[in-house]
Amino acid sequence: MYYAILCEDVETSLSLRQNACVAHLARLQSLTDQGRLLASGPHPALDTEEPGSAGFTGSLVIAEFDSLEAATAWADLDPYVSAGVFSKIIVKPYKLVLP
Numbered sequence: 001m002y003y004a005i006l007c008e009d010v011e012t013s014l015s016l017r018q019n020a021c022v023a024h025l026a027r028l029q030s031l032t033d034q035g036r037l038l039a040s041g042p043h044p045a046l047d048t049e050e051p052g053s054a055g056f057t058g059s060l061v062i063a064e065f066d067s068l069e070a071a072t073a074w075a076d077l078d079p080y081v082s083a084g085v086f087s088k089i090i091v092k093p094y095k096l097v098l099p
Contacts, residue, residue: 002065002094003091008057008058008088009055012055014055027079043059044057
């Protein structure tokens with residue numbers, strides 16, 4: 001089943017994100033390689049794809065896991081967590097309807 005992992009950033013997360021980005025993306029690439037990643041990406045702080053120094057307010061990952069517990073455990077081990085990027089993480093079951 002798919003799970004949505006909704007993450008909210010701390011106020012000044014940009015430098016923290018930059019420091020942990022390579023490791024964070026490597027974990028997402030692993031999900032991609034396993035055919036389990038539906039979508040992922042950050043939420044820009046401004047209404048533009050490239051928010052510059054305004055940075056991001058959070059992230060979304062939608063991926064396939066065996067259970068809610070497995071999805072939560074995966075989210076808790078994200079490099080952005082250990083780097084202090086996220087202030088809050090919500091993991092919910094997700095049902096793909098379209099496309």
